Amino acid sequence: xxxxxxxxxxxxxxxxxxxxxxxxxxxxxxxxxxxxxxxxxxxxxxxxxxxxxxxxxxxxxxxxxxxxxxxxxxxxxxxxxxx
Numbered sequence: 001x002x003x004x005x006x007x008x009x010x011x012x013x014x015x016x017x018x019x020x021x022x023x024x025x026x027x028x029x030x031x032x033x034x035x036x037x038x039x040x041x042x043x044x045x046x047x048x049x050x051x052x053x054x055x056x057x058x059x060x061x062x063x064x065x066x067x068x069x070x071x072x073x074x075x076x077x078x079x080x081x082x083x
Contacts, residue, residue: 010049012065013038017054027054 015029015038029038029045031053037046052061 010065012050012052012061013048014052014056014061015054 015027015031018025018027029040031037031051032039032044032046035051036048037044038048038051039045050065052064056064
């Protein structure tokens with residue numbers, strides 16, 4: 001996920017896969033075609049900068065939503081430690 005330097009907030013959502021007790025139940029949310037909104041019973045929830053699907057692993061979530069934040073903090077952006 002690329003951000004511009006003027007964007008202060010980015011919202012990512014991870015839709016977890018169903019657990020063993022939920023395996024036979026339908027998912028509560030759908031993800032729209034653009035991949036930016038959750039849809040439940042026709043109601044749109046969003047938009048989000050990124051929605052991670054239930055089949056994505058932890059590495060994919062890290063690479064898609066977290067990694068760039070670490071580099072920004074280390075570089076001093078929104079985590080600047082120098083006066």
